[in-house]
Structures are given as C-alpha cells and as structure tokens.
Amino acid sequence: MIPFGDPSASYQAHKSEIDQAIKRVLDSGRYILGTEVDMFENEFASFHGNDFHAVGVANGTDAIALCLSGLGLGTGDEVITPSHTAVATVAGIEQAGCKPIFADIDPNTRCISPDSIKENLGDNTQAIMPVHIYGQPAEMQRILDIANVHNLAVIEDCSQAHGAEIDGQKVGTFADISAYSCYPTKNLGGTGDGGVILCRSKEFAEKIKSLRQYGWNAERESIMSGFNSRLDELQAAILRVKLQHLADDNAKRRAIALSYNEAFKDLPITSPVLAKTELHAMHLYVIECDQRNELMEYLRNNQIGASLHYPLAVHQHNAYAHRILGGYNLPITDLFYQKNLTLPMYPELSNDALEHVISMVKKWFREKN
Ligand SMILES: Cc1ncc(COP(=O)(O)O)c(C=O)c1O
Structure with a gap:
C-alpha cells in the first residue's frame, strides 16, 4: 500500500542523526524541559528570523489554547476561524474557553475567506485564527488589515505549514503570535506529540513558559493559574534534526x-x-x-x-x-x-x-x- 503520508519513511531518511539525538537525550538523564528544548526553541525562532521567540509545548491543540489564554482571552470572547480545518483548531479555541465562529473559505486557497471574516464580525469578536490549510498560506495581508481596523488579535494556525512563505516571508511571522503542531505526520513532526508557539514579544514568550508549567515563576511559585503542557527532550532533540531538513x-x-x-x-x-x-x-x-x-x-x-x-x-x-x-x-x-x-x-x-x-x-x- 502506498500511504498518503509516511512518518516512518522520514525516520529512515534521517535515521542516524535521529538515533544519535535520542541517545544523547537518554544519556543526559534530563527528559523534560532541558537543553534540547532550549536549543530547539532558539533554532525554531531563528528559522523564522531575528525578531522571534519560540516556546515548546505538549501539542498543537495546547499551543492554540495557550496563545488565547496568554492574550487573556476566554469566556465570551469570539474567535473567527474556518470550519475547514482539523477539529484540533476548534478544540484548542474551546479549551481556552473562547467561542469559535466559523467563516467560509476561498475556493482557490481553501483557506479562510477575508470577505467571510468581515461578515462574521460581531461585538464579541476578539481574534481571528486563519489556518494555512494543507500548507497553503492564507491571505495574511487582507486578514491583518481587517484585524487592524477592528482591533483584533490574529493567531496563525501553522500546524500544516511549517516553512511555507508568502513573498519570501514565512507564515507564522505575519501575526504577532502563531501556533504549530509537531504531530508525527506534520512537515516538522516528532515521534510523539509536540507543539510550538512563535511570537515577537519576549514578555509573551515568558508568560507562555510560565503558563505551560503551572504558572510558575523561576522560584516555582505559581504566579498565575497554569497548565501542564511541556515539550519533552526526546521530541525536542528529534525536531532539531528534522528542522535542519x-x-x-x-x-x-x-x-x-x-x-x-x-x-x-x-x-x-x-x-x-x-x-x-x-x-x-x-x-x-x-x-x-x-x-x-x-x-x-x-x-x-x-x-x-x-x-x-x-x-x-x-x-x-x-x-x-x-x-x-x-x-x-x-x-x-x-x-x-x-x-x-x-x-x-x-x-x-x-x-x-x-x-x-x-x-x-x-x-x-x-x-x-
Ligand atoms: C490545522 C491544525 N491545527 C491544530 C492541530 C493540532 O495539533 P495536535 O494534534 O498536535 O494537537 C493540527 C494537527 O492535527 C492541525 O492540523
């Protein structure tokens, strides 16, 4: 059978590098939030340019929820997104307590239609979440224009579009905050669950780092209500290899x-x-x-x-x-x-x-x- 996607072929293609990375982690004795996660975050941010910060989290659904929670959005806040997406996009929005509102797609890009976003704007709209579906960039400039006029946050769901570009600019860098899944089948996929948040603000990245681990500060005091959504060292080490390819x-x-x-x-x-x-x-x-x-x-x-x-x-x-x-x-x-x-x-x-x-x-x- 020729599968529609083949994560094991990706492992075989980069086997010796991945095996070395796994051994490095197992030998290190540090398995959650260690050097590999730090390095992956730095490398993932640099892949997108000089002005970015990345935070590894447990999966793409959490990445979406954490982006919204990090912005202070929750109950009653509406997020306009396409219905043509993985259920995960919508699950992440609801996980944050927000209310998804579905806009239609453009037949050419199959991504969210800016005209349909306008039709769905309401008093409680707080954010727009375009999805670069199948790896096709959404119409970011038109979406950002709408967001600017109505003072809305934009969060790009880049889970299917690691490395995609519009006019030489990578998706994930158009909005101030973006969410990625690193599920095994993704273009940048691990061998288990994983996710990343990319953002421009160092403060926002720090807030997500706190939120992903019980709202802790450096002294492990919870300074806000948080979650457990950590990326593990094995996934980070494997993702570092995959990022290079x-x-x-x-x-x-x-x-x-x-x-x-x-x-x-x-x-x-x-x-x-x-x-x-x-x-x-x-x-x-x-x-x-x-x-x-x-x-x-x-x-x-x-x-x-x-x-x-x-x-x-x-x-x-x-x-x-x-x-x-x-x-x-x-x-x-x-x-x-x-x-x-x-x-x-x-x-x-x-x-x-x-x-x-x-x-x-x-x-x-x-x-x-
Ligand atoms: C468009 C989209 N958003 C979000 C996600 C959520 O990712 P995860 O499965 O890592 O939670 C996925 C992956 O399934 C996806 O394809």
Missing part, C-alpha cells in the same frame, strides 16, 4: 505536487494552486473532483492510500453542528467536502510510487468515460 523536504513535496498537477492538467480535477509568489508547504496534496468516493475506492483497491482531509468539516460533526455560529452558511466549505480527495504526499515518495498513483488516477478517468 525541513526546507529540503518541503522542496521535495513541491516537486511531487508539480508532477501531479502537470499529469492531471487535462483531467476534470481541481488541483492545488502553487502560486509563483508563495512557497506552499504541501503538507497534504488534495484534489477536488466529482465522484470522489468512487475514485477513492478504486485507488484503495489498487494499493493507493487515498484519504479524506477531512471526512467532515468541523461544523458537520455532531459535537459542533448547530451549535457554533457561522456554521449554518458555509456554501463553499460544504461543496468542497463533497469533492475533496487526498493523494499520497511525503518527501520520500518514490518516483515509481508517484507514477503508479498518476497512472491509476488517469486509468480511472479513462475507464469511467
């Missing part, structure tokens, strides 16, 4: 995406757009087509792990349906969820595997007509 791995992903796009250009398929002014992180390669269930079944029967990201938009899940504002009127999101289909995408995908996926997709369209 991130740009190369993302370039390999984009090369695969270009091959898919070229091969599918005459088929009735909508492929992801790779804009010249952007670096797409190509976390997931998602096409849109009619009869996608039939195509998915055909591919699966032919050893290709076609999948859905996601089977449901967040507002279509039982836990959220009819509860979250904005969720009643998301026509572009609803249409997208009838057509989305994820094809295999990871840096180590071999040429043979890529050719096999392409030929089976083409064959299905030939046989169907």
